[in-house]
Amino acid sequence: MTTPAACCDLILFGSLGDLARRKLLPALYQLEKSNLLDENTRIIGVARQSLSSTEFCQQVEQSLNTFVTKEALDEQVWQRFSAKLQYCALDLTDEDAYDGLAQLLDAGTRPPICYFATPPTLFPVICDGLARVGLNKEPTRVVLEKPLGEDLASSCHINQHVARYFNESQVYRIDHYLGKETVLNLLALRFANSIFSDHWSHNTIDHIQITAAEQVGVEGRWGYYDQAGQLRDMVQNHLLQVLSLIAMEPPTRLDADSIRDEKLKVLKSLRPISQRNVREDTVRGQYTAGFVGDNRVPGYLQEDGAHANSTTETFVGLKVHIDNWRWSGVPFYLRTGKRMPQKRTEVVITFKSQPHNIFHETLAQLPPNRLIIRLQPDEGVEIQMMNKIPGLGKRMQLKPTTLDLSFYETFENKRIADAYERLLLEAIEGNQYLFVHRDEVEHAWRWIDGIRAAWEELAEPPKSYAAGTWGPVASVTLMAQDGREWDDES
Numbered sequence: 001m002t003t004p005a006a007c008c009d010l011i012l013f014g015s016l017g018d019l020a021r022r023k024l025l026p027a028l029y030q031l032e033k034s035n036l037l038d039e040n041t042r043i044i045g046v047a048r049q050s051l052s053s054t055e056f057c058q059q060v061e062q063s064l065n066t067f068v069t070k071e072a073l074d075e076q077v078w079q080r081f082s083a084k085l086q087y088c089a090l091d092l093t094d095e096d097a098y099d100g101l102a103q104l105l106d107a108g109t110r111p112p113i114c115y116f117a118t119p120p121t122l123f124p125v126i127c128d129g130l131a132r133v134g135l136n137k138e139p140t141r142v143v144l145e146k147p148l149g150e151d152l153a154s155s156c157h158i159n160q161h162v163a164r165y166f167n168e169s170q171v172y173r174i175d176h177y178l179g180k181e182t183v184l185n186l187l188a189l190r191f192a193n194s195i196f197s198d199h200w201s202h203n204t205i206d207h208i209q210i211t212a213a214e215q216v217g218v219e220g221r222w223g224y225y226d227q228a229g230q231l232r233d234m235v236q237n238h239l240l241q242v243l244s245l246i247a248m249e250p251p252t253r254l255d256a257d258s259i260r261d262e263k264l265k266v267l268k269s270l271r272p273i274s275q276r277n278v279r280e281d282t283v284r285g286q287y288t289a290g291f292v293g294d295n296r297v298p299g300y301l302q303e304d305g306a307h308a309n310s311t312t313e314t315f316v317g318l319k320v321h322i323d324n325w326r327w328s329g330v331p332f333y334l335r336t337g338k339r340m341p342q343k344r345t346e347v348v349i350t351f352k353s354q355p356h357n358i359f360h361e362t363l364a365q366l367p368p369n370r371l372i373i374r375l376q377p378d379e380g381v382e383i384q385m386m387n388k389i390p391g392l393g394k395r396m397q398l399k400p401t402t403l404d405l406s407f408y409e410t411f412e413n414k415r416i417a418d419a420y421e422r423l424l425l426e427a428i429e430g431n432q433y434l435f436v437h438r439d440e441v442e443h444a445w446r447w448i449d450g451i452r453a454a455w456e457e458l459a460e461p462p463k464s465y466a467a468g469t470w471g472p473v474a475s476v477t478l479m480a481q482d483g484r485e486w487d488d489e490s
Ligand SMILES: NC(=O)C1=CN([C@@H]2O[C@H](COP(=O)(O)OP(=O)(O)OC[C@H]3O[C@@H](n4cnc5c(N)ncnc54)[C@H](OP(=O)(O)O)[C@@H]3O)[C@@H](O)[C@H]2O)C=CC1
Pocket: 013, 014, 015, 016, 017, 018, 019, 020, 046, 047, 048, 049, 090, 091, 092, 093, 116, 117, 118, 119, 120, 122, 145, 146, 147
């Protein structure tokens, strides 16, 4: 049995855009399918284009046909879902236009949840508009898409503007990685299993790798992407959130403040990367033409809309230190890139080797145990360990073996919900624990700005790597200089 979430008016600013069509509307449809939307909830699409609600419904149906699998589409669910859809054409830069929206809503019966899926430059304008018609008061909530700024200063500007009208308890900053099933499972893995929680520090862990590799390139978003680059697009948010969940101290409770406080402490403990260590501890790369699988793909500078002389990075490798008691001396190696051989997001925890090898006669070196947390795809957890090969021989023969727990098989083919389904549901329910606090965003930017400043000072172009490879050679060196290697090399 499932209980529907609280009744609300979900106002989708930017409802005709790419994010709404590809992610938000399909996620809402899936929530409807799972009977998680209250029957009186309304989904109000907002954009400038002049459309009737019927025409909006037709557009939503087209999006679902494109972005939801055929097996998941169901006529009865669509009838229920489409009955919830309404459209309100308005130019968000026109301050008088918000009156029409306010008239549609009744905050007394349905709390308004305003989802900002528009260009971020509009966020302050939307806040002004909502406040002008009194839509900033409780119980209104605002859900803000990333990127929240492009550096600390612009992020503070947006956050200050939002804070002028909304309390922090009304603000839901999206990092869609926090909605992923496996990212959430990091909490269960770490804090529900003493086998891990008791061995989670510099005492037993040698180093940690976090990889977020994508096969795709810039997917027609060259304009946005070239301004951002991989450091701001992926590291400032997703990778630092995963790192924080891996490295944080146990929260006292499973609530927003407890979890966010602990993540923030990690972000505050990141050792700055500056001119002093930028050369040894960072790698910037840009892809050239190559093959991803069997497909020949263009280089970054040949993508549609590209400027031939761009020096924006499409790959980042970092060696990160967390300067606190738990992680002293344990490097975290992060890498993320476009046009890599596989889509693969994973965390690899390498434990320290045994202090003494009693099997040296058959095995000169015992490989370390490794815990591999596959965040996507093929979600699961793997432990690499040594076992004896069965047999009567005089000498014990050992073999590296793997305990592999695939979530799909273990949980009886249960569908893994898309991150946006969970995040929309939590926003509707008023749970902030999977959303990012203002302080986290700002501390992450402060650290990222330091890296960007050091790169600027260095004034070196990104190192090239062929599409379909694991990044520039320098990424291998980043690990090799410490006598280590990336998971895919071993
Ligand atoms: N696309 C993606 O995969 C991702 C996007 N994001 C973020 O989500 C947000 C939206 O991105 P995306 O969907 O790609 O952007 P799009 O440009 O595809 O869509 C923007 C939407 O905003 C509407 N809009 C723009 N200006 C106005 C205005 N003045 N008044 C009313 N509506 C307006 C547009 O409709 P109309 O022109 O009809 O007004 C359109 O519906 C951005 O902040 C982006 O950074 C984050 C992660 C991934």
